[in-house]
Amino acid sequence: MLNISKADKVEIWTGNQAVAEAVILTKPEIVAAYPITPSTPIIQALSDAYEEGRIRGEFIAVESEHAAMSGAIGASVAGARTFTATASQGLLYMAEMVYWAGFGRLPMSMCLVNRALAPGWSIWVSHEDLYSMRDAGWIQLIAKNTQEAHDLMIHSFRLSEHHDVYMPSMVNIDGFVLSHVAAQVHPLSQKFVDDFLPPFEPMFTMDPDDPISFGALTLPNDYLDLRKDHINSMNNAKKIFTDYSNEFAELTGRYWGTLIETYGNQTGDVCIISMGSMSEEVEEVVDELNKRETMMFGSLRLRSFRPFPTEEIQKITNLFDTFIVLDRAYSLGSDSPLLTEIRNCFYKNRADKNIIGKVIGMGGADVNYKQIIDLVISIIKETD
């Protein structure tokens, strides 16, 4: 095991600090960002890091989120390692350019601090913003706690910049629950990050000696080819992210899972599926229910929503009888987005199981393990 940090060094950081400190270690050359609660402290810390000379580069204090993503796109095209952070309405306002970065295959990283969409005005956690950019051609990673948020940032840059992936990547952290709550973090060292994350080597840049035209009109066949290549690259990201996760675990001793993380019984009666900070509560639930009940419980959480861990989830379809999918968002007129995706995996296996979706914790409603236990018990009674 490598010396990842001074062995005794533990920081008490908020999720935002943990993200900012990790981003500083990646030495982005350009950060273009606009303040929005609850992500503002990330960009403030980066602005300070440039002013204090901790890293070299430029902070662009743009006039809107749309301009933030536009600035990030310009920087990425110029071959710079690029970062931004936003939340909720900010992400929606930058949406046109988020798609542009995605479909334009521009490596960069973003921290999306998950927050409910308005109206009603809410500054608290929900996952509507995450799902809103589901089809934008970005990799979407999700952290369950502050330490993982810190660690995932490094993965995010590396995955985004890999030539077989080569697309933007976002790390999602739950607003306030992770962004503003301080927790213990074992910081990565500069040396570790320098070794784990090689310098960005752009495949295409704006270079006067080798001129390329970006964003030109595309005829139907070329358009299809572009999307096919993107689909293939998204699939490549599954294995590459899995490899990075395993490599990271080997080097640091911190195993977060791969595209998914399982907990508790690997086979049994009930599997609870979730994402984000709620997954830590679910782990508590699984421990408690395995002690208390005669049934056997397990948990599965997604660390990546795009690419979706279809194969990993297919593997568990026959290992439990009942699946409870907890989601912090709802697709109006359909079901919760996560439930729909999970059902898709089951259909591919022709597995006929109980899959029950529950929407919980939207708009910042508190979710603790006791509430989840009550929910699980009531579902079990209903399905008996």
Add this chain to the structure above:
Amino acid sequence: MTLPMFVETHPRDELVRTERLPHIWCPGCGLGNILSGFTQAIINSKGTIPIDNQVVVSGIGCSGRFAGYVKVDSYHTTHGRAIPFATGLKLANKKLNVSVISGDGDLMTIGGNHLIHAARRNINLNVIFVNNFNYGMTGGQFGATTPHGAITTTSAKGNYEHPFSMPYLMASAGASYVARWTTLHLKQLEKSIENAFHHDGFSFIEVMSPCPKGFGRKNNFKTGLDQMRYFESASLKSDNINLKEATASMKLLDNLPVGEFIIDNKPSYLKVKEATILNNGGRT
């Protein structure tokens, strides 16, 4: 005579959603003064503009909360979009007296495009532009009106950008009523808002407001009162100033020009549109 220690009501209660109080604004913030001046202007204009026709539209930020505190029809819109929202509202119901009350970050930085186009159209809106020189709500970052050199949370060594001069910008964009006051000039502000209500066209009032938590404490105004004292010593009534010189450096030795800079009776958007399309054009 013994004065009562407590009163049951406040003279402005009629126009304030008292059930929402206490408000969220910090001690020393100037927004309370503006709320007071604005509601008084509504009361003073009752004779000509029924209260039921008064509408307030706000964007996002501390000033964005304004819409939630006034007891008239109001809408707290998204960041930067108060003016297009208000434009739709006004055109759909022309008898409304539509006031947009929002901050510098909202109206000028993220929403600046809409502001200059509204001024260019000379559309019948009253814009009360609360300038506190930073993004207060998110913790004091610099924006498009932050004085050059000012310390903020995103310019720890001083703002390296230059601010807009709002009266100068609005005048050149086509606004037909342009004024500037500070939260110290409560009476003048009240009167100015009344004038804006009755002005046929695009009215723009910049109100300089203390923000001790965000802007002030990092820039020699530790309390709201310190910034009010500065307003008192630096303000110079200069109705006829060349607007190029209507800067707002917030520096101790510099003047802060205030006054009613432009009152131009050129035809408003609605008047021109009525004349060119509705009366003379192909549509009826």
